[in-house]
Amino acid sequence: MRIVKDYCSKAISYVFPEGEESKNLETVKALYVKLIEEKFDRHDFIIALGGGVTGDLTGYSAATYLRGIDFIQVPTSLLADVDSSIGGKTGVDFDSYKNMIGAFHMPKLVYINIDTMDTLDLRQFNSGMGEVIKSALIKNASFFNWLEENIDAIKSKDKEFILKMIYECNIIKKNVVENDPTEKGERALLNLGHTLGHAIEKYMNFEMMHGECVLVGTILAAIISKNKGYISEEENNRIISLIKKLDFPSLPKDLDYDKIIMYTKNDKKVIGNKIKFICLSKIGEAFITTDITDEDMKKALEEYMVTGR
Numbered sequence: 522m523r524i525v526k527d528y529c530s531k532a533i534s535y536v537f538p539e540g541e542e543s544k545n546l547e548t549v550k551a552l553y554v555k556l557i558e559e560k561f562d563r564h565d566f567i568i569a570l571g572g573g574v575t576g577d578l579t580g581y582s583a584a585t586y587l588r589g590i591d592f593i594q595v596p597t598s599l600l601a602d603v604d605s606s607i608g609g610k611t612g613v614d615f616d617s618y619k620n621m622i623g624a625f626h627m628p629k630l631v632y633i634n635i636d637t638m639d640t641l642d643l644r645q646f647n648s649g650m651g652e653v654i655k656s657a658l659i660k661n662a663s664f665f666n667w668l669e670e671n672i673d674a675i676k677s678k679d680k681e682f683i684l685k686m687i688y689e690c691n692i693i694k695k696n697v698v699e700n701d702p703t704e705k706g707e708r709a710l711l712n713l714g715h716t717l718g719h720a721i722e723k724y725m726n727f728e729m730m731h732g733e734c735v736l737v738g739t740i741l742a743a744i745i746s747k748n749k750g751y752i753s754e755e756e757n758n759r760i761i762s763l764i765k766k767l768d769f770p771s772l773p774k775d776l777d778y779d780k781i782i783m784y785t786k787n788d789k790k791v792i793g794n795k796i797k798f799i800c801l802s803k804i805g806e807a808f809i810t811t812d813i814t815d816e817d818m819k820k821a822l823e824e825y826m827v828t829g830r
Contacts, residue, residue: 525568535555539571539572540727541574541614543574545615546622556586563589563590567590569594569596571598573600573605576594576605577620577623580594580611581611581623581626584626593628596633599638599641599652600651600652602649602690603656604694606633607631608708609625609626609627609698618787633691635683638678639678644730647733648733649732650736651714651734653686654668654763655739656689657693658713658743659801659806661805662804662806663805664693664805665804668686668763694711709799710799713739714735714736714737715799718736718741719734719738719785720784720785736767737825739760740764741825743801745800745820748817748821751801772825776822782815797810
Protein backbone atom coordinates (compact mmCIF):
# COMPACT_ATOMS: atom_id res chain seq x y z
CA MET A 522 0.00 0.00 0.00
CA ARG A 523 2.82 2.44 0.83
CA ILE A 524 4.43 2.02 -2.60
CA VAL A 525 1.07 2.36 -4.38
CA LYS A 526 0.30 5.58 -2.49
CA ASP A 527 3.59 7.05 -3.69
CA TYR A 528 2.36 6.83 -7.30
CA CYS A 529 -1.41 7.27 -7.02
CA SER A 530 -3.51 10.18 -5.87
CA LYS A 531 -5.43 7.80 -3.63
CA ALA A 532 -5.14 4.14 -2.64
CA ILE A 533 -7.61 2.13 -0.60
CA SER A 534 -7.58 -1.52 0.45
CA TYR A 535 -10.29 -4.15 0.54
CA VAL A 536 -9.56 -7.42 2.37
CA PHE A 537 -11.75 -10.51 2.37
CA PRO A 538 -11.31 -13.90 4.10
CA GLU A 539 -8.98 -16.28 2.28
CA GLY A 540 -10.12 -19.49 0.67
CA GLU A 541 -12.54 -20.82 -1.91
CA GLU A 542 -15.53 -20.09 0.33
CA SER A 543 -15.04 -16.35 -0.40
CA LYS A 544 -15.01 -16.80 -4.16
CA ASN A 545 -18.65 -15.92 -4.73
CA LEU A 546 -21.00 -13.14 -5.77
CA GLU A 547 -21.50 -11.97 -2.18
CA THR A 548 -17.82 -11.02 -1.95
CA VAL A 549 -18.02 -9.39 -5.37
CA LYS A 550 -21.07 -7.42 -4.22
CA ALA A 551 -19.21 -6.18 -1.14
CA LEU A 552 -16.30 -5.12 -3.34
CA TYR A 553 -18.67 -3.26 -5.70
CA VAL A 554 -20.05 -1.37 -2.69
CA LYS A 555 -16.53 -0.42 -1.64
CA LEU A 556 -15.66 0.78 -5.15
CA ILE A 557 -18.86 2.83 -5.38
CA GLU A 558 -18.40 4.37 -1.93
CA GLU A 559 -14.82 5.32 -2.82
CA LYS A 560 -16.05 6.80 -6.13
CA PHE A 561 -13.93 4.59 -8.39
CA ASP A 562 -14.35 5.53 -12.06
CA ARG A 563 -13.17 4.11 -15.38
CA HIS A 564 -9.75 5.74 -15.02
CA ASP A 565 -9.04 3.86 -11.78
CA PHE A 566 -7.70 0.32 -11.44
CA ILE A 567 -7.64 -2.56 -8.98
CA ILE A 568 -4.60 -4.56 -7.85
CA ALA A 569 -5.15 -8.24 -7.03
CA LEU A 570 -2.61 -9.04 -4.31
CA GLY A 571 -2.99 -12.68 -3.34
CA GLY A 572 -3.46 -16.17 -4.68
CA GLY A 573 -5.76 -17.64 -7.31
CA VAL A 574 -9.01 -16.83 -5.51
CA THR A 575 -8.01 -13.19 -5.13
CA GLY A 576 -6.93 -12.90 -8.75
CA ASP A 577 -10.04 -14.57 -10.15
CA LEU A 578 -12.45 -12.57 -8.00
CA THR A 579 -10.67 -9.24 -8.49
CA GLY A 580 -10.44 -9.79 -12.23
CA TYR A 581 -14.14 -10.57 -12.50
CA SER A 582 -15.03 -7.51 -10.43
CA ALA A 583 -12.81 -5.34 -12.65
CA ALA A 584 -14.37 -6.85 -15.79
CA THR A 585 -17.89 -6.02 -14.69
CA TYR A 586 -17.57 -2.80 -12.66
CA LEU A 587 -18.62 0.11 -14.90
CA ARG A 588 -18.51 -2.39 -17.80
CA GLY A 589 -14.80 -2.89 -17.26
CA ILE A 590 -11.87 -1.15 -15.55
CA ASP A 591 -8.18 -2.05 -15.52
CA PHE A 592 -6.61 -4.42 -13.03
CA ILE A 593 -3.14 -5.70 -12.19
CA GLN A 594 -2.23 -9.18 -11.01
CA VAL A 595 0.31 -9.48 -8.18
CA PRO A 596 0.18 -13.23 -7.43
CA THR A 597 1.56 -14.49 -4.13
CA SER A 598 1.04 -18.26 -4.48
CA LEU A 599 2.78 -20.74 -6.76
CA LEU A 600 -0.54 -21.75 -8.34
CA ALA A 601 -1.30 -18.12 -9.22
CA ASP A 602 2.28 -17.51 -10.42
CA VAL A 603 2.23 -20.36 -12.92
CA ASP A 604 -1.39 -20.41 -14.02
CA SER A 605 -4.31 -18.34 -12.80
CA SER A 606 -2.67 -14.89 -13.00
CA ILE A 607 -1.83 -15.40 -16.69
CA GLY A 608 -4.37 -15.26 -19.49
CA GLY A 609 -7.31 -13.16 -18.36
CA LYS A 610 -9.70 -15.87 -17.18
CA THR A 611 -11.67 -14.42 -14.28
CA GLY A 612 -14.64 -15.71 -12.34
CA VAL A 613 -16.36 -16.87 -9.19
CA ASP A 614 -18.14 -20.00 -8.02
CA PHE A 615 -21.92 -20.22 -7.88
CA ASP A 616 -23.79 -22.53 -5.50
CA SER A 617 -20.66 -24.73 -5.25
CA TYR A 618 -20.32 -24.91 -9.04
CA LYS A 619 -16.70 -24.06 -9.80
CA ASN A 620 -16.02 -20.89 -11.86
CA MET A 621 -19.55 -20.94 -13.25
CA ILE A 622 -19.74 -17.13 -13.55
CA GLY A 623 -16.90 -15.23 -15.18
CA ALA A 624 -15.44 -13.16 -17.97
CA PHE A 625 -12.33 -12.92 -20.10
CA HIS A 626 -10.57 -9.75 -18.93
CA MET A 627 -6.82 -9.38 -19.43
CA PRO A 628 -4.76 -7.76 -16.67
CA LYS A 629 -2.71 -4.72 -17.66
CA LEU A 630 0.30 -6.20 -15.86
CA VAL A 631 1.32 -9.36 -14.04
CA TYR A 632 4.06 -8.86 -11.46
CA ILE A 633 5.61 -12.01 -9.98
CA ASN A 634 8.09 -11.87 -7.12
CA ILE A 635 9.45 -15.32 -6.27
CA ASP A 636 10.31 -14.23 -2.72
CA THR A 637 6.62 -14.83 -1.97
CA MET A 638 7.44 -18.57 -2.13
CA ASP A 639 8.97 -18.14 1.35
CA THR A 640 5.49 -17.35 2.70
CA LEU A 641 3.92 -20.60 1.47
CA ASP A 642 3.51 -23.67 3.60
CA LEU A 643 4.21 -27.10 2.11
CA ARG A 644 0.58 -27.79 1.27
CA GLN A 645 0.11 -24.50 -0.61
CA PHE A 646 3.35 -25.03 -2.51
CA ASN A 647 2.48 -28.57 -3.53
CA SER A 648 -0.97 -27.41 -4.60
CA GLY A 649 0.71 -25.06 -7.07
CA MET A 650 2.77 -27.95 -8.41
CA GLY A 651 -0.45 -29.44 -9.78
CA GLU A 652 -0.57 -26.66 -12.39
CA VAL A 653 3.20 -26.89 -13.01
CA ILE A 654 3.10 -30.59 -13.89
CA LYS A 655 -0.03 -30.07 -15.98
CA SER A 656 1.74 -27.37 -18.00
CA ALA A 657 4.70 -29.63 -18.79
CA LEU A 658 2.47 -32.56 -19.74
CA ILE A 659 0.41 -30.69 -22.30
CA LYS A 660 3.15 -28.78 -24.13
CA ASN A 661 6.76 -29.46 -23.14
CA ALA A 662 8.26 -32.94 -22.70
CA SER A 663 11.75 -31.57 -22.02
CA PHE A 664 10.33 -29.44 -19.21
CA PHE A 665 8.69 -32.56 -17.75
CA ASN A 666 12.08 -34.32 -17.92
CA TRP A 667 13.64 -31.35 -16.12
CA LEU A 668 10.99 -31.54 -13.39
CA GLU A 669 11.76 -35.25 -12.90
CA GLU A 670 15.48 -34.55 -12.62
CA ASN A 671 15.18 -31.57 -10.29
CA ILE A 672 12.15 -32.31 -8.13
CA ASP A 673 14.22 -32.41 -4.93
CA ALA A 674 15.69 -28.94 -5.56
CA ILE A 675 12.21 -27.66 -6.41
CA LYS A 676 10.73 -29.11 -3.22
CA SER A 677 13.48 -27.38 -1.23
CA LYS A 678 12.41 -24.09 -2.89
CA ASP A 679 15.81 -23.42 -4.41
CA LYS A 680 15.28 -19.95 -5.94
CA GLU A 681 17.26 -20.70 -9.12
CA PHE A 682 15.08 -23.71 -9.89
CA ILE A 683 11.85 -22.00 -8.83
CA LEU A 684 12.57 -19.07 -11.15
CA LYS A 685 13.15 -21.36 -14.14
CA MET A 686 10.06 -23.43 -13.31
CA ILE A 687 7.74 -20.41 -13.10
CA TYR A 688 9.22 -18.91 -16.27
CA GLU A 689 8.70 -22.11 -18.26
CA CYS A 690 5.08 -22.35 -17.10
CA ASN A 691 4.47 -18.70 -18.00
CA ILE A 692 5.83 -19.23 -21.52
CA ILE A 693 3.57 -22.26 -22.03
CA LYS A 694 0.51 -20.39 -20.78
CA LYS A 695 1.36 -17.25 -22.78
CA ASN A 696 1.74 -19.15 -26.02
CA VAL A 697 -1.50 -21.08 -25.59
CA VAL A 698 -3.50 -17.99 -24.61
CA GLU A 699 -2.13 -15.90 -27.49
CA ASN A 700 -3.21 -18.62 -29.92
CA ASP A 701 -6.69 -18.96 -28.38
CA PRO A 702 -7.55 -16.12 -25.96
CA THR A 703 -11.23 -17.04 -25.42
CA GLU A 704 -10.92 -20.85 -25.39
CA LYS A 705 -12.42 -21.73 -28.73
CA GLY A 706 -9.92 -24.56 -29.19
CA GLU A 707 -6.33 -25.05 -28.03
CA ARG A 708 -6.72 -23.21 -24.71
CA ALA A 709 -8.92 -26.04 -23.47
CA LEU A 710 -5.74 -28.16 -23.23
CA LEU A 711 -4.93 -26.16 -20.08
CA ASN A 712 -7.79 -28.06 -18.45
CA LEU A 713 -5.84 -31.32 -18.26
CA GLY A 714 -6.74 -32.88 -14.91
CA HIS A 715 -9.49 -30.35 -14.27
CA THR A 716 -12.68 -32.19 -15.29
CA LEU A 717 -12.36 -34.90 -12.65
CA GLY A 718 -10.27 -32.54 -10.49
CA HIS A 719 -13.13 -30.03 -10.23
CA ALA A 720 -15.60 -32.87 -9.55
CA ILE A 721 -13.40 -34.15 -6.71
CA GLU A 722 -13.00 -30.60 -5.40
CA LYS A 723 -16.78 -30.30 -5.16
CA TYR A 724 -17.19 -33.85 -3.80
CA MET A 725 -14.71 -33.02 -1.02
CA ASN A 726 -16.69 -29.85 -0.27
CA PHE A 727 -13.62 -27.76 -1.19
CA GLU A 728 -11.67 -29.17 1.76
CA MET A 729 -8.92 -30.04 -0.71
CA MET A 730 -7.08 -27.22 -2.46
CA HIS A 731 -7.63 -26.68 -6.17
CA GLY A 732 -4.09 -27.70 -7.12
CA GLU A 733 -4.32 -30.84 -4.99
CA CYS A 734 -7.43 -31.85 -6.92
CA VAL A 735 -5.62 -31.09 -10.19
CA LEU A 736 -2.83 -33.46 -9.10
CA VAL A 737 -5.41 -36.21 -8.56
CA GLY A 738 -7.23 -35.30 -11.76
CA THR A 739 -3.98 -35.42 -13.72
CA ILE A 740 -3.22 -38.92 -12.47
CA LEU A 741 -6.74 -39.95 -13.47
CA ALA A 742 -6.33 -38.38 -16.92
CA ALA A 743 -3.05 -40.28 -17.33
CA ILE A 744 -4.70 -43.55 -16.27
CA ILE A 745 -7.55 -42.98 -18.73
CA SER A 746 -5.04 -42.15 -21.49
CA LYS A 747 -3.16 -45.35 -20.69
CA ASN A 748 -6.30 -47.47 -20.56
CA LYS A 749 -7.46 -46.08 -23.93
CA GLY A 750 -4.08 -46.87 -25.48
CA TYR A 751 -3.09 -43.25 -26.02
CA ILE A 752 0.06 -43.39 -23.84
CA SER A 753 2.27 -46.26 -22.77
CA GLU A 754 2.37 -47.93 -19.37
CA GLU A 755 5.86 -46.49 -18.93
CA GLU A 756 4.69 -42.92 -19.55
CA ASN A 757 1.76 -43.40 -17.19
CA ASN A 758 4.11 -44.68 -14.49
CA ARG A 759 6.48 -41.73 -14.96
CA ILE A 760 3.62 -39.26 -14.52
CA ILE A 761 2.29 -40.98 -11.41
CA SER A 762 5.79 -41.37 -9.96
CA LEU A 763 6.54 -37.65 -10.27
CA ILE A 764 3.21 -36.58 -8.78
CA LYS A 765 3.55 -39.01 -5.88
CA LYS A 766 6.80 -37.31 -4.87
CA LEU A 767 4.58 -34.48 -3.64
CA ASP A 768 2.53 -34.61 -0.46
CA PHE A 769 -1.21 -34.15 -0.92
CA PRO A 770 -4.29 -35.53 0.88
CA SER A 771 -5.60 -39.02 0.32
CA LEU A 772 -9.15 -39.51 -0.90
CA PRO A 773 -11.58 -41.27 1.47
CA LYS A 774 -11.69 -45.06 1.13
CA ASP A 775 -15.49 -45.03 0.68
CA LEU A 776 -15.29 -42.79 -2.40
CA ASP A 777 -18.61 -42.56 -4.27
CA TYR A 778 -17.47 -42.94 -7.89
CA ASP A 779 -20.93 -42.36 -9.34
CA LYS A 780 -21.36 -39.08 -7.47
CA ILE A 781 -18.00 -37.76 -8.68
CA ILE A 782 -18.87 -38.71 -12.26
CA MET A 783 -22.26 -37.01 -11.86
CA TYR A 784 -20.48 -33.80 -10.84
CA THR A 785 -18.50 -33.82 -14.09
CA LYS A 786 -21.81 -33.36 -15.95
CA ASN A 787 -22.18 -29.89 -14.41
CA ASP A 788 -18.73 -28.81 -15.55
CA LYS A 789 -18.74 -25.69 -17.75
CA LYS A 790 -16.70 -27.63 -20.33
CA VAL A 791 -19.63 -29.94 -21.16
CA ILE A 792 -20.80 -29.66 -24.78
CA GLY A 793 -24.42 -30.79 -25.04
CA ASN A 794 -24.33 -34.01 -23.03
CA LYS A 795 -20.69 -34.79 -23.80
CA ILE A 796 -17.71 -33.90 -21.63
CA LYS A 797 -14.81 -32.14 -23.32
CA PHE A 798 -12.02 -34.21 -21.75
CA ILE A 799 -8.27 -33.63 -22.08
CA CYS A 800 -6.13 -36.72 -22.64
CA LEU A 801 -2.46 -37.29 -23.40
CA SER A 802 -1.07 -38.75 -26.62
CA LYS A 803 2.39 -38.66 -25.06
CA ILE A 804 4.22 -36.71 -22.38
CA GLY A 805 4.30 -33.13 -23.65
CA GLU A 806 1.36 -33.52 -26.01
CA ALA A 807 -2.34 -33.38 -25.14
CA PHE A 808 -5.55 -33.45 -27.14
CA ILE A 809 -9.27 -32.77 -26.70
CA THR A 810 -11.76 -35.61 -26.91
CA THR A 811 -15.48 -36.13 -26.25
CA ASP A 812 -15.15 -39.92 -26.30
CA ILE A 813 -14.45 -40.51 -22.59
CA THR A 814 -17.31 -42.46 -21.03
CA ASP A 815 -18.58 -42.77 -17.49
CA GLU A 816 -17.12 -46.28 -17.46
CA ASP A 817 -13.69 -44.92 -18.46
CA MET A 818 -13.80 -42.48 -15.55
CA LYS A 819 -15.06 -45.08 -13.09
CA LYS A 820 -12.36 -47.55 -14.11
CA ALA A 821 -9.69 -44.87 -13.60
CA LEU A 822 -11.07 -43.95 -10.17
CA GLU A 823 -11.05 -47.61 -9.14
CA GLU A 824 -7.47 -48.03 -10.33
CA TYR A 825 -6.41 -44.87 -8.55
CA MET A 826 -7.89 -46.04 -5.27
CA VAL A 827 -6.09 -49.39 -5.53
CA THR A 828 -2.67 -47.98 -6.44
CA GLY A 829 -2.95 -44.36 -5.33
CA ARG A 830 -3.33 -42.31 -2.18
